[in-house]
Amino acid sequence: DVKVTQSSRYLVKRTGEKVFLECVQDMDHENMFWYRQDPGLGLRLIYFSYDVKMKEKGDIPEGYSVSREKKERFSLILESASTNQTSMYLCASSFRPPSYNEQFFGPGTRLTVL
Amino acid sequence: QQPVQSPQAVILREGEDAVINCSSSKALYSVHWYRQKHGEAPVFLMILLKGGEQKGHEKISASFNEKKQQSSLYLTASQLSYSGTYFCGTVPNNNAGNMLTFGGGTRLMVKP
Numbered sequence: 001d002v003k004v005t006q007s008s009r010y011l012v013k014r015t016g017e018k019v020f021l022e023c024v025q026d027m028d029h030e031n032m033f034w035y036r037q038d039p040g041l042g043l044r045l046i047y048f049s050y051d052v053k054m055k056e057k058g059d060i061p062e063g064y065s066v067s068r069e070k071k072e073r074f075s076l077i078l079e080s081a082s083t084n085q086t087s088m089y090l091c092a093s094s095f096r097p098p099s100y101n102e103q104f105f106g107p108g109t110r111l112t113v114l
Numbered sequence: 115q116q117p118v119q120s121p122q123a124v125i126l127r128e129g130e131d132a133v134i135n136c137s138s139s140k141a142l143y144s145v146h147w148y149r150q151k152h153g154e155a156p157v158f159l160m161i162l163l164k165g166g167e168q169k170g171h172e173k174i175s176a177s178f179n180e181k182k183q184q185s186s187l188y189l190t191a192s193q194l195s196y197s198g199t200y201f202c203g204t205v206p207n208n209n210a211g212n213m214l215t216f217g218g219g220t221r222l223m224v225k226p
Contacts, residue, residue, distance in 0.1 A: 004155075031213075033213065035216075040122075040219075041116075041218055042119075042201055042217050042218040042219045043156070043201060043203075044116075044216070045213060045214075056213075058213070059215070090155065090156070097212075098212065098213045098214065099143055099144050099205040099209075099212060099213075099214075100144065100161065100163070101161075102158035102161065103146075103148075103156075103158065103214075105155035105157070107154070107155050108155060
């Protein structure tokens with residue numbers, strides 16, 4: 001069974017803390033994605049990786065960075081968390097190209113920044 | 115720029131039909147549809163490609179009007195299990211190898 005897992009379902013952090021969100025997929029997908037989901041705004045792409053060590057900015061990359069050292073693992077980093085980064089974060093993966101292939105989503109991490 | 119979905123929300127009785135629309139300001143290469151049930155991850159429904167090809171594995175139909183730059187998802191004889199939020203994702207024609215931009219979602223509630 002196809003799987004995308006995320007390190008935490010719920011996370012509470014303080015303003016200014018460095019936050020790591022991890023995502024692992026077991027489908028040998030080339031592409032991995034990090035989205036942010038807020039009510040009424042749908043899914044907004046933060047960063048996208050099409051290969052190990054390769055990344056591209058999405059629509060809202062400010063305040064975030066990513067790391068992909070292994071094909072199956074994609075990490076999202078909040079260098080200095082702020083309250084406006086309180087949100088649901090979803091990881092996804094797919095085969096290339098993303099325009100033609102379905103994405104498989106993880107269960108999400110609900111992050112609260114106090 | 116995000117595609118625009120309409121309606122934002124709809125309530126149905128079991129057995130009724132619904133149409134969810136997704137409109138873009140750009141010429142499109144493909145449109146993707148996903149459903150997210152409350153508290154769960156989004157799940158793939160269908161991909162519609164320029165030229166008429168479709169990929170999907172559920173009994174839900176959709177159309178893609180390239181000229182109008184829009185897609186519609188048709189939910190017929192709705193069941194309680196259809197409840198959730200539906201998202202369309204679009205890929206513009208000039209960036210066919212690239213990632214999706216998702217709409218804001220349409221919340222569908224099916225009541226007994």
